Amino acid sequence: MPEQNNSNLHAMKVTCSNCTLRELCLPIGLNREELSQLDAVIRQSRRFRRGDYLFRSGEPFKSLFAIRTGFFKTCMSSQDGREQVTGFHMSGELLGMDGISANVHGCDAIALEDSEVCELPFSRMQCLSREIPSLQHHFYRLMSREIVRDQSIMLLLGNMKAEERLAAFLLNVSQRLATRGFAANDFILRMSREEIGSFLGLKLETVSRTLSKFQQQGWITVDHKHIQLVQPEALKALISGCTHAHQHA
Amino acid sequence: MPEQNNSNLHAMKVTCSNCTLRELCLPIGLNREELSQLDAVIRQSRRFRRGDYLFRSGEPFKSLFAIRTGFFKTCMSSQDGREQVTGFHMSGELLGMDGISANVHGCDAIALEDSEVCELPFSRMQCLSREIPSLQHHFYRLMSREIVRDQSIMLLLGNMKAEERLAAFLLNVSQRLATRGFAANDFILRMSREEIGSFLGLKLETVSRTLSKFQQQGWITVDHKHIQLVQPEALKALISGCTHAHQHA
DNA sequence: CGTGTTCTTGAGGTCGTTCAAGTTAGGTGG
DNA sequence: CCACCTAACTTGAACGACCTCAAGAACACG
Numbered sequence: 001m002p003e004q005n006n007s008n009l010h011a012m013k014v015t016c017s018n019c020t021l022r023e024l025c026l027p028i029g030l031n032r033e034e035l036s037q038l039d040a041v042i043r044q045s046r047r048f049r050r051g052d053y054l055f056r057s058g059e060p061f062k063s064l065f066a067i068r069t070g071f072f073k074t075c076m077s078s079q080d081g082r083e084q085v086t087g088f089h090m091s092g093e094l095l096g097m098d099g100i101s102a103n104v105h106g107c108d109a110i111a112l113e114d115s116e117v118c119e120l121p122f123s124r125m126q127c128l129s130r131e132i133p134s135l136q137h138h139f140y141r142l143m144s145r146e147i148v149r150d151q152s153i154m155l156l157l158g159n160m161k162a163e164e165r166l167a168a169f170l171l172n173v174s175q176r177l178a179t180r181g182f183a184a185n186d187f188i189l190r191m192s193r194e195e196i197g198s199f200l201g202l203k204l205e206t207v208s209r210t211l212s213k214f215q216q217q218g219w220i221t222v223d224h225k226h227i228q229l230v231q232p233e234a235l236k237a238l239i240s241g242c243t244h245a246h247q248h249a
Numbered sequence: 250m251p252e253q254n255n256s257n258l259h260a261m262k263v264t265c266s267n268c269t270l271r272e273l274c275l276p277i278g279l280n281r282e283e284l285s286q287l288d289a290v291i292r293q294s295r296r297f298r299r300g301d302y303l304f305r306s307g308e309p310f311k312s313l314f315a316i317r318t319g320f321f322k323t324c325m326s327s328q329d330g331r332e333q334v335t336g337f338h339m340s341g342e343l344l345g346m347d348g349i350s351a352n353v354h355g356c357d358a359i360a361l362e363d364s365e366v367c368e369l370p371f372s373r374m375q376c377l378s379r380e381i382p383s384l385q386h387h388f389y390r391l392m393s394r395e396i397v398r399d400q401s402i403m404l405l406l407g408n409m410k411a412e413e414r415l416a417a418f419l420l421n422v423s424q425r426l427a428t429r430g431f432a433a434n435d436f437i438l439r440m441s442r443e444e445i446g447s448f449l450g451l452k453l454e455t456v457s458r459t460l461s462k463f464q465q466q467g468w469i470t471v472d473h474k475h476i477q478l479v480q481p482e483a484l485k486a487l488i489s490g491c492t493h494a495h496q497h498a
Numbered sequence: 499c500g501t502g503t504t505c506t507t508g509a510g511g512t513c514g515t516t517c518a519a520g521t522t523a524g525g526t527g528g
Numbered sequence: 529c530c531a532c533c534t535a536a537c538t539t540g541a542a543c544g545a546c547c548t549c550a551a552g553a554a555c556a557c558g
Binding site: 410411451452454455458473 | 545546547548554555
């Protein structure tokens with residue numbers, strides 16, 4: 001089994017200035033000069049295979065990572081060893097922001113499919129963001145967005161029932177895929193039932209049962225990891241109109 | 250009922266340079282010059298009575314707020330109106346960071362006791378942080394810390410049982426009070442059972458029952474809002490040694 | 499001293515978990 | 529190609545943790 005040498009792939013010229021994810025990942029309105037400054041700081045994309053660690057909890061924090069292509073999960077584990085998936089991450093998203101506070105990564109980031117990632121050395125980005133105000137603001141916004149995201153997950157974990165959690169999850173995936181130009185109502189889940197459960201604070205059996213229930217209702221079709229949203233409105237109603245659903249169920 | 254005019258209090262000169270919370274709230278190692286720049290930007294402290302809103306979800310975001318004295322809760326509500334307490338906040342902590350992403354406050358912040366707050370106009374802080382690198386880094390660190398905090402709450406909500414949640418909560422409060430020079434094992438809770446429950450994803454009855462259980466075990470004493478941690482180690486064991494506790498319970 | 503709010507405690511019900519068995523998909527080697 | 533194997537998933541049944549509903553107690557406030 002010879003080791004593959006994809007030197008032609010690694011030589012591929014990847015820069016921010018020609019990156020298709022610019023709108024997702026960078027502030028709008030950077031000029032040529034500023035873009036080339038960025039290109040100088042950002043390390044060309046690295047490839048990861050399914051199962052590879054992008055970083056591990058406890059490793060020294062040096063860089064943020066922007067996902068160019070692929071799919072990641074982040075996991076935290078508590079003192080006593082219990083693990084929890086804290087997020088699923090798609091192209092254009094930034095990983096590692098939790099490492100800034102203690103200069104140590106606070107979670108594991110693991111590729112759920114073959115992926116490509118740009119490395120943003122944090123201290124150099126910090127310097128650059130002093131020169132480019134819109135970049136500084138963009139970073140604050142990204143971190144703030146992460147806070148908002150985490151808090152809405154807290155709301156989900158604290159208040160919602162299993163069906164509502166799953167509905168919210170499916171709609172969230174759907175919406176993020178749509179943002180990236182993929183089909184909103186027909187997609188392949190990249191993660192296992194167990195990982196979904198861990199993320200949603202449920203057991204894998206409950207995830208499975210609930211997906212089956214949705215299918216029986218005719219709201220979705222489930223074929224292993226292939227999901228189709230047949231009646232996304234029904235899922236939305238589950239979340240926003242819980243009081244209703246609760247009454248007549 | 251005449252309106253009190255505490256002009257002497259309001260006239261009190263409150264500046265970062267003479268603030269006792271400097272270590273909690275500001276980066277270390279600022280020089281005189283930099284401190285006076287800060288003082289120029291930060292609005293003198295404002296007072297809030299128990300129940301007052303510091304800001305409301307949906308209001309335009311303009312400033313971050315640093316708690317000088319007092320105690321706040323932050324609440325989010327979902328589309329359908331369900332509320333959840335997303336955090337309790339003590340002196341030296343910064344509120345409003347979730348508003349940066351969308352320029353709109355994403356939660357309510359409500360005083361749980363009479364409090365005093367400094368206002369940090371965000372855009373001016375942004376400018377200042379460009380001139381003072383350690384300030385910029387400090388803000389990144391604070392936001393990162395908030396992300397870490399939120400994720401550990403996600404872990405709590407996703408994985409832990411009622412007893413473990415409550416134990417973690419009590420130890421967290423205790424530790425933060427200790428940081429501020431208060432007694433770690435003898436304190437008054439500022440929030441109701443319902444608010445604790447909302448924060449921990451439990452009903453108020455469960456909070457009450459679990460506190461009683463802890464008291465029966467001799468781990469704590471509960472007298473309404475007055476809590477004493479008699480055996481904090483027992484609570485710690487509950488969290489870190491759950492596998493153990495689980496086996497012999 | 500009465501009123502309303504917060505808290506405690508009990509009893510019964512529900513949702514999600516646990517445990518267990520069975521199914522399917524994908525990979526490996528004969 | 530098929531038999532085999534493992535991992536991931538599905539489904540059922542019983543249990544348990546937490547919730548719901550309800551009543552009573554303790555306290556705060558006027």
